Amino acid sequence: MRQSKLxxxxxxxxxxxxxxxxxxxxxxxxFINKEMAGxxxxxxxxxxxxxxxxxxxxxxxxAIGGQEIVMTALQNPELWKKTDRFxxxxxxxxxxxxxxxDTELGLGFTHEEPxxxxxxxxxxxxxxxxCFVYQFQTKFRNETRAKSGIMxxxxxxxxxxxxxxxxxxxxxxxxxxxxIAYKNIFxxxxxxxxxxxxxxxxxxxSKFSHEFQTISSTGEDTIYINExxxxxxxxxxxxxxxxxxxxxxxxxxxxxxxxVGNIFTLGTRFSDVxxxxxxxxxxxxxxxxxxxxxxxxGRLMGTVVEALSDDKGxxxxxxxxxxKVHLLxxxxxxxxxxxxxxxxxxxxxxxxxxxxxDRNDLSPGEKFADADLLGIPFRxxxxxxxxxxxxxxxxxxxxxxxxxxxxxxxINILKTVS
Amino acid sequence: MRQSKLxxxxxxxxxxxxxxxxxxxxxxxxFINKEMAGxxxxxxxxxxxxxxxxxxxxxxxxAIGGQEIVMTALQNPELWKKTDRFxxxxxxxxxxxxxxxDTELGLGFTHEEPxxxxxxxxxxxxxxxxCFVYQFQTKFRNETRAKSGIMxxxxxxxxxxxxxxxxxxxxxxxxxxxxIAYKNIFxxxxxxxxxxxxxxxxxxxSKFSHEFQTISSTGEDTIYINExxxxxxxxxxxxxxxxxxxxxxxxxxxxxxxxVGNIFTLGTRFSDVxxxxxxxxxxxxxxxxxxxxxxxxGRLMGTVVEALSDDKGxxxxxxxxxxKVHLLxxxxxxxxxxxxxxxxxxxxxxxxxxxxxDRNDLSPGEKFADADLLGIPFRxxxxxxxxxxxxxxxxxxxxxxxxxxxxxxxINILKTVS
Numbered sequence: 001m002r003q004s005k006l007x008x009x010x011x012x013x014x015x016x017x018x019x020x021x022x023x024x025x026x027x028x029x030x031f032i033n034k035e036m037a038g039x040x041x042x043x044x045x046x047x048x049x050x051x052x053x054x055x056x057x058x059x060x061x062x063a064i065g066g067q068e069i070v071m072t073a074l075q076n077p078e079l080w081k082k083t084d085r086f087x088x089x090x091x092x093x094x095x096x097x098x099x100x101x102d103t104e105l106g107l108g109f110t111h112e113e114p115x116x117x118x119x120x121x122x123x124x125x126x127x128x129x130x131c132f133v134y135q136f137q138t139k140f141r142n143e144t145r146a147k148s149g150i151m152x153x154x155x156x157x158x159x160x161x162x163x164x165x166x167x168x169x170x171x172x173x174x175x176x177x178x179x180i181a182y183k184n185i186f187x188x189x190x191x192x193x194x195x196x197x198x199x200x201x202x203x204x205x206s207k208f209s210h211e212f213q214t215i216s217s218t219g220e221d222t223i224y225i226n227e228x229x230x231x232x233x234x235x236x237x238x239x240x241x242x243x244x245x246x247x248x249x250x251x252x253x254x255x256x257x258x259x260v261g262n263i264f265t266l267g268t269r270f271s272d273v274x275x276x277x278x279x280x281x282x283x284x285x286x287x288x289x290x291x292x293x294x295x296x297x298g299r300l301m302g303t304v305v306e307a308l309s310d311d312k313g314x315x316x317x318x319x320x321x322x323x324k325v326h327l328l329x330x331x332x333x334x335x336x337x338x339x340x341x342x343x344x345x346x347x348x349x350x351x352x353x354x355x356x357x358d359r360n361d362l363s364p365g366e367k368f369a370d371a372d373l374l375g376i377p378f379r380x381x382x383x384x385x386x387x388x389x390x391x392x393x394x395x396x397x398x399x400x401x402x403x404x405x406x407x408x409x410x411i412n413i414l415k416t417v418s
Numbered sequence: 419m420r421q422s423k424l425x426x427x428x429x430x431x432x433x434x435x436x437x438x439x440x441x442x443x444x445x446x447x448x449f450i451n452k453e454m455a456g457x458x459x460x461x462x463x464x465x466x467x468x469x470x471x472x473x474x475x476x477x478x479x480x481a482i483g484g485q486e487i488v489m490t491a492l493q494n495p496e497l498w499k500k501t502d503r504f505x506x507x508x509x510x511x512x513x514x515x516x517x518x519x520d521t522e523l524g525l526g527f528t529h530e531e532p533x534x535x536x537x538x539x540x541x542x543x544x545x546x547x548x549c550f551v552y553q554f555q556t557k558f559r560n561e562t563r564a565k566s567g568i569m570x571x572x573x574x575x576x577x578x579x580x581x582x583x584x585x586x587x588x589x590x591x592x593x594x595x596x597x598i599a600y601k602n603i604f605x606x607x608x609x610x611x612x613x614x615x616x617x618x619x620x621x622x623x624s625k626f627s628h629e630f631q632t633i634s635s636t637g638e639d640t641i642y643i644n645e646x647x648x649x650x651x652x653x654x655x656x657x658x659x660x661x662x663x664x665x666x667x668x669x670x671x672x673x674x675x676x677x678v679g680n681i682f683t684l685g686t687r688f689s690d691v692x693x694x695x696x697x698x699x700x701x702x703x704x705x706x707x708x709x710x711x712x713x714x715x716g717r718l719m720g721t722v723v724e725a726l727s728d729d730k731g732x733x734x735x736x737x738x739x740x741x742k743v744h745l746l747x748x749x750x751x752x753x754x755x756x757x758x759x760x761x762x763x764x765x766x767x768x769x770x771x772x773x774x775x776d777r778n779d780l781s782p783g784e785k786f787a788d789a790d791l792l793g794i795p796f797r798x799x800x801x802x803x804x805x806x807x808x809x810x811x812x813x814x815x816x817x818x819x820x821x822x823x824x825x826x827x828x829i830n831i832l833k834t835v836s
Contacts, residue, residue: 005483005485005549006485007485007537007540007541007546007549007551008539008540009539009540011539030540033536033539035489035490035492035493035494035532036492036494039490039492039494040490041487041488041489041490041532041536042487042488043487043536044485044486044487047486047487047488065423067423067424067425067462068462068465069459069460069461069462069465070459070460070465071453071459072453072457072458072459072573073491073556073558073573074453074454074457074558074572074573075453076453076454076457095515095516096515096516097513097514097515097525097558098513098514099560099572100560100562107515107525114453114459118451118459118461119425121426121427121429121451122425122426122427122448123425128425131423131425133425138491138556140491140492140515142517142518144518154492154517155490155491155492
């Protein structure tokens with residue numbers, strides 16, 4: 001895409017009311033727009049990152065058998081009253097609204113109730129199990145404070161996956177697969193090395209749940225990492241008992257972290273109340289055994305920005321970057337422009353995603369600063385100097401110095417790196 | 419995909435409270451689930467159709483220069499008070515909600531206000547214009563009645579596109595391009611032959627707006643079609659004056675129709691009030707000239723079902739069908755099963771999207787009835803009979819009789835049709 005056509009522009013100044021690094025960098029780069037506290041729109045560059053993250057999640061969830069649907073935000077109170085989760089005294093993050101006839105509706109903050117209800121149409125026999133259903137859908141949560149940029153917002157897309165199994169044993173099989181899928185996701189989006197499977201408090205059906213926590217100084221959680229075993233324990237359950245239970249010693253490192261995903265054994269909490277049953281092979285009627293598995297792509301995007309940035313801007317991992325390549329035409333000299341256009345066309349032909357800074361009337365310094373802020377993995381420069389050296393300057397965002405290569409070498413480099 | 423793994427199943431009975439044909443067929447087929455009146459979830463088959471429609475729209479809107487973003491449902495009342503559209507007396511379809519501090523928020527039914535506000539960050543000079551911004555985003559509309567299935571709902575995804583131009587002349591250029599893009603969209607989703615560019619009432623900045631109306635007995639609008647000129651006039655503006663204005667005679671056919679899209683000249687209605695200005699080449703300050711362009715992919719899906727179905731079920735156009743091919747293994751005989759699996763693998767290898775009815779314990783009649791209801795364009799049958807004839811039976815959904823072809827012929831047919 002030609003940057004001269006991109007409607008967003010970078011800003012030098014961070015918004016004064018924005019205290020989080022992720023929102024500051026993302027707003028300055030034109031990735032997002034703040035509508036109000038905790039409510040952000042995604043602009044073209046930001047939406048590209050978000051969709052890349054969603055696609056990675058989708059691939060991994062499809063690979064373990066997930067079937068994609070999309071449920072609604074508007075929630076029928078009758079269902080939630082059955083599980084005793086409609087009352088604001090019981091759940092304090094509801095946004096509520098009303099139909100014209102004054103019926104109160106909720107805006108979904110999660111979807112166990114409506115999905116369990118849908119599955120009553122389709123699950124009746126052991127032959128219908130197990131099955132795994134997920135969505136990317138907009139959640140609404142009436143957070144009292146929302147100061148962490150896109151990491152804790154009042155409206156956000158969530159990938160929520162739900163599993164339906166015959167019994168705890170069958171459930172555990174999928175639960176372990178989900179753990180691996182989640183690890184793959186965090187690795188692929190570039191924060192695998194900072195992310196720990198973390199024991200957290202469970203519910204009525206399991207002693208613990210599992211979170212995935214990414215080390216971050218701005219995180220709201222405190223975790224204790226055990227490096228030897230590559231796991232962590234959330235402060236809320238960090239007791240001698242759990243250390244013993246898990247067979248861990250006393251070698252823990254305390255750190256701040258962000259919860260980037262969680263997996264939860266629900267058991268029959270919802271199927272009991274909402275009457276989701278199946279017949280076993282011997283004709284017995286049993287409640288379906290459930291689990292839920294959540295990841296917020298926006299929070300993941302914010303976490304990546306917090307973890308992978310420097311004082312000049314963002315450093316996107318290739319897998320989720322808005323473009324792979326940022327091509328800078330560094331002079332208004334006609335030969336340089338012509339060469340830059342030639343390289344742009346050549347990259348497009350090779351199906352390489354490139355943002356082409358073809359803007360006139362900007363100094364090299366301004367273009368470099370923009371490239372650093374936007375954080376696209378490979379920066380290519382066409383200038384009078386590079387043309388004298390008969391090549392193109394290529395530099396990775398996280399490298400200090402670039403090098404001059406030929407067009408063939410360039411395409412080779414860009415096609416071979418993952 | 420193997421149908422034995424698909425969690426949804428067809429139903430023989432239509433829901434008793436569902437009066438519209440589109441919702442009846444889509445619910446029976448397991449495409450959608452009714453959450454409450456006017457609120458539907460999309461299940462795997464339905465989501466595939468919806469995404470196919472969205473992708474066609476996206477391609478056509480990108481082709482005329484659209485840049486994709488996604489704004490939020492939660493709306494800041496301050497903006498809407500400026501344009502005098504927050505008051506329920508002025509706009510009677512708002513869903514409203516509240517923050518914990520009691521601030522009232524709206525749930526967006528359209529997005530002129532927030533986008534105009536965003537563009538103030540990015541438009542300052544004539545060099546920034548024109549630009550075209552769109553989204554696929556969930557709208558909330560508090561409809562008094564919602565009885566048309568997925569054609570009029572309280573929560574739905576809308577593709578809303580907004581244009582920002584220097585003046586009316588530049589605006590009109592894009593407006594004409596948008597007309598053509600819209601015609602392409604309706605043609606590609608399979609209802610081009612039933613859809614008319616229709617003159618409807620305008621706003622403060624133009625005498626008329628344009629709707630795209632699709633002939634449908636369940637439509638809420640009445641239009642007058644002039645076949646010679648391939649245009650129509652909405653009943654609400656059907657006067658002698660307009661007929662004369664448009665140079666049309668008196669040859670009109672009255673019909674019921676569904677509004678599947680609309681394009682609207684907004685002029686400076688929003689830029690004036692929200693202060694979206696730019697500097698001309700001569701340094702003059704002028705309000706930006708705007709337009710808006712809407713299509714609801716869900717309504718389009720419902721319209722297709724209404725228009726293209728028979729008494730056995732849906733007849734999806736290939737371009738938006740959930741799968742291209744429905745492969746039926748018609749017997750539990752091991753040879754038939756083996757052959758069906760072989761054909762399935764061969765089609766997958768050719769990247770042909772296929773739903774494989776590999777379910778056991780269903781009669782041929784049940785499988786045929788499901789195939790007709792689901793409406794996938796090509797039905798393939800593997801049975802003892804087809805194997806005796808050393809081939810595969812292929813039949814289009816809208817054909818009476820199939821024919822036996824070899825695997826090579828089959829792949830040839832499926833690869834060459836659009």
